Amino acid sequence: MAQHKVKIAARLRPPIPGEIDDDGVRIEVRDEGTPFVCVTNPRDASENFKYPFTSCYDRNSTQQEIFENDVLPLIDVVYHGSTVTVFAYGVTSSGKTHTMQGNIEQPGVIPRAVNTIFERRTSFADHHVSISMSYFEIYKDECYDLLVDRANAPKLPVREDSSGQVFVANLSTVPISSATQFSSVYSDANKKRSVGSTNLNRASSRSHAILTLEVKMAHLSEPKVLTGKINLVDLAGSENNKLTGNNDPSRMAESAAINTSLSVLGQVVHALNRGEPRIPYRNSKLTRILQDALGGSSVGLLICNLAPGAKFRADTLNTLRFATRTKNVENKPVINEQDTRPVPKAHFSAPPPPLAQLAPLPRLPSQMTDKPPRPPVFLDTTTSSSHTTVSSRPSLAFKRLGPPAAKTGGPSRVPRISAASIAPYPGADLRMESVVGTKIMSLPVVSEQDMDEPALKDRVEAEVAKRIEALEKQRQEEEQHAQKALAQTSASDVSASKESELPSSILAPLLKRHEDLDSELRRRLEELENKYEQNSSHTQAANGLSPVSRKKTGRAYVALARAHSEKGDLQIALDLYRKAESYVPDNVKLKERIIEIEWAVKNNKPFNPSPKRARKIKSRKKGKPSHPEPAGDMVISATQAPQSVDSDDDNTVENLLEQPEAVTGAAMTGRVTRSMKARFGTEATNSPSKRRSMDEDADEDTLCTPPKRLRKEDQATSDNWEPSAPVEARG
Numbered sequence: 001m002a003q004h005k006v007k008i009a010a011r012l013r014p015p016i017p018g019e020i021d022d023d024g025v026r027i028e029v030r031d032e033g034t035p036f037v038c039v040t041n042p043r044d045a046s047e048n049f050k051y052p053f054t055s056c057y058d059r060n061s062t063q064q065e066i067f068e069n070d071v072l073p074l075i076d077v078v079y080h081g082s083t084v085t086v087f088a089y090g091v092t093s094s095g096k097t098h099t100m101q102g103n104i105e106q107p108g109v110i111p112r113a114v115n116t117i118f119e120r121r122t123s124f125a126d127h128h129v130s131i132s133m134s135y136f137e138i139y140k141d142e143c144y145d146l147l148v149d150r151a152n153a154p155k156l157p158v159r160e161d162s163s164g165q166v167f168v169a170n171l172s173t174v175p176i177s178s179a180t181q182f183s184s185v186y187s188d189a190n191k192k193r194s195v196g197s198t199n200l201n202r203a204s205s206r207s208h209a210i211l212t213l214e215v216k217m218a219h220l221s222e223p224k225v226l227t228g229k230i231n232l233v234d235l236a237g238s239e240n241n242k243l244t245g246n247n248d249p250s251r252m253a254e255s256a257a258i259n260t261s262l263s264v265l266g267q268v269v270h271a272l273n274r275g276e277p278r279i280p281y282r283n284s285k286l287t288r289i290l291q292d293a294l295g296g297s298s299v300g301l302l303i304c305n306l307a308p309g310a311k312f313r314a315d316t317l318n319t320l321r322f323a324t325r326t327k328n329v330e331n332k333p334v335i336n337e338q339d340t341r342p343v344p345k346a347h348f349s350a351p352p353p354p355l356a357q358l359a360p361l362p363r364l365p366s367q368m369t370d371k372p373p374r375p376p377v378f379l380d381t382t383t384s385s386s387h388t389t390v391s392s393r394p395s396l397a398f399k400r401l402g403p404p405a406a407k408t409g410g411p412s413r414v415p416r417i418s419a420a421s422i423a424p425y426p427g428a429d430l431r432m433e434s435v436v437g438t439k440i441m442s443l444p445v446v447s448e449q450d451m452d453e454p455a456l457k458d459r460v461e462a463e464v465a466k467r468i469e470a471l472e473k474q475r476q477e478e479e480q481h482a483q484k485a486l487a488q489t490s491a492s493d494v495s496a497s498k499e500s501e502l503p504s505s506i507l508a509p510l511l512k513r514h515e516d517l518d519s520e521l522r523r524r525l526e527e528l529e530n531k532y533e534q535n536s537s538h539t540q541a542a543n544g545l546s547p548v549s550r551k552k553t554g555r556a557y558v559a560l561a562r563a564h565s566e567k568g569d570l571q572i573a574l575d576l577y578r579k580a581e582s583y584v585p586d587n588v589k590l591k592e593r594i595i596e597i598e599w600a601v602k603n604n605k606p607f608n609p610s611p612k613r614a615r616k617i618k619s620r621k622k623g624k625p626s627h628p629e630p631a632g633d634m635v636i637s638a639t640q641a642p643q644s645v646d647s648d649d650d651n652t653v654e655n656l657l658e659q660p661e662a663v664t665g666a667a668m669t670g671r672v673t674r675s676m677k678a679r680f681g682t683e684a685t686n687s688p689s690k691r692r693s694m695d696e697d698a699d700e701d702t703l704c705t706p707p708k709r710l711r712k713e714d715q716a717t718s719d720n721w722e723p724s725a726p727v728e729a730r731g
């Protein structure tokens with residue numbers, strides 16, 4: 001099986017006005033050998049770090065040189081029916097957008113690639129060549145279509161099809177007939193891209209932009225279609241907020257999202273290099289989408305952009321380290337060829353049993369047509385808009401839930417996709433892959449607790465095997481039925497042409513029924529999937545963080561959520577609170593808030609977050625009460641108590657909503673009171689009036705817990721209070 005390593009091209013940009021040119025980063029070539037990037041050790045100027053790459057471009061290099069040396073050969077690969085991914089990586093302001101897009105005087109890789117694609121088209125006289133484009137951005141870890149009106153652009157989900165290919169669902173595709181048409185669509189779309197000004201770049205990309213050009217070559221005399229693609233990715237640059245001067249919350253959130261996704265990208269490459277069994281693709285949308293380019297079936301080129309000057313030295317070294325690791329990543333390119341001969345129709349001769357008995361979904365309506373099956377694709381190019389093509393795709397759940405029929409050992413009544421095949425492209429060694437056949441699935445009842453993958457897989461495998469068996473039985477019965485019906489019809493002297501129409505009356509209700517089931521199934525799968533995706537990506541991200549970082553991230557999301565809820569953007573606030581929950585899953589108050597906002601959103605009611613009241617006590621030392629408490633009365637200073645208080649502290653919503661350092665005495669006292677209640681079932685104060693005031697103080701900073709409730713609890717538990725008992729003894 002041929003492996004294709006990701007190719008690396010390093011490009012150093014010239015200094016821009018105002019930048020100090022200290023020659024700390026250079027491109028060198030020695031003795032006609034491999035060129036390398038040379039970086040002076042920031043700590044010892046006599047030492048240099050060298051990073052060899054097959055293509056290195058110095059500050060005087062031109063856009064044309066890069067295109068002709070490294071990108072042009074890849075256009076042939078596209079016309080052979082393979083997927084190519086070119087991505088520009090580097091610190092902010094290192095020249096990624098310049099390299100990919102360029103400007104009118106110096107057009108970059110994208111316009112040059114498009115021109116070449118259109119020029120090459122004419123050499124395929126025996127094919128009908130159609131070219132289409134899709135373009136989207138990943139902004140704060142959400143995908144947005146750049147070819148639709150931004151005001152209406154929804155967040156697009158990332159899915160996986162039955163053959164494991166990741167795609168962006170509902171992404172629009174525009175057919176392109178000329179390079180001029182492309183320029184107009186592309187420049188309109190670029191106006192919608194999220195760009196902002198920073199200290200380092202007046203037009204800094206705040207998102208990762210992914211442009212896909214799909215070339216479909218339908219052979220005029222043979223029933224086959226080749227599909228080649230090129231993904232041109234302009235990544236957002238890693239950012240140091242001190243250098244960029246980002247200080248407003250929205251910029252910082254953007255910057256955090258960019259850095260997180262790039263850090264996951266680094267983790268993916270690292271895991272691939274180390275041959276780890278689990279590659280964390282799912283930890284960010286960016287890596288899910290680039291999955292095919294990193295260890296997948298795409299041909300990859302990484303353009304590694306470098307900024308000169310000492311201030312970027314650390315970032316330059318990081319970029320070079322990333323590039324060095326990436327050059328060891330191996331892909332297995334394939335040719336996407338599709339056989340367009342129609343798949344034989346399935347025969348149905350009897351109406352299906354009543355719905356209650358028809359638990360399994362035999363086939364999706366989309367699979368019952370004569371439509372040829374789709375070849376594996378990298379990014380989805382289907383859409384529901386008028387100018388685009390629409391095709392139904394199996395959703396992620398099919399991939400996760402449905403093992404191939406062969407695995408179960410059970411027969412399938414559904415013909416496997418034989419018309420689509422993947423063949424190796426000539427430049428690479430062979431790799432033949434059979435496309436995973438269509439699966440017969442119904443939605444198993446999955447509770448949230450069952451989201452554990454191995455358990456789910458076992459359950460589903462058993463379920464699928466059982467249902468396939470039932471379906472096979474049903475199919476045999478149907479066939480017998482059909483034969484009987486056919487015999488009866490011919491006996492009653494009906495004309496031959498009429499005989500062949502027999503299934504239509506029977507088929508219609510059946511198809512309708514399947515269609516209904518299909519929509520229901522899709523709806524439920526999507527719900528399940530969204531829930532799973534949302535939880536899993538954030539939970540995975542949270543798992544990789546230290547408790548302190550988790551808390552901080554949770555707090556940041558809560559702060560953002562609160563800001564949105566105050567503005568009345570409840571849906572956004574809800575999403576953010578849910579994200580916060582992934583980082584602080586045990587926070588009860590947060591859960592309460594989520595429920596409240598869910599209710600408000602569902603019932604279209606306004607939601608007024610409880611106002612933050614001024615704190616009565618400004619500061620005190622952590623772990624010590626600010627109130628002068630009688631000895632033995634207060635728990636916090638007792639030797640064991642602070643730990644338990646602190647661990648509770650992690651999960652109190654006060655802490656989520658407050659500045660990290662602002663742990664107030666009141667809040668702390670409130671926590672202790674509740675922590676004590678939880679531990680001992682008693683109150684930790686002997687003065688009802690003090691208790692009340694302490695709890696009220698605590699409530700000032702908590703979400704949505706009415707002081708009344710706590711007072712009631714106080715009342716209820718005050719009888720149990722044993723004033724003289726020391727905490728240690730009770731613990």
Ligand SMILES: Nc1ncnc2c1ncn2[C@@H]1O[C@H](COP(=O)(O)OP(=O)(O)OP(=O)(O)O)[C@@H](O)[C@H]1O
Nearest residue numbers: 013014092093094095096097098201204205236237
């Ligand atoms: N090779 C080059 N020749 C001349 N100017 C360049 C070159 N590369 C970059 N520049 C200039 O440097 C500035 C920053 O470049 P660019 O916007 O492409 O950076 P970027 O890496 O895309 O930044 P960000 O990640 O913030 O979007 C721009 O003004 C651009 O014109």
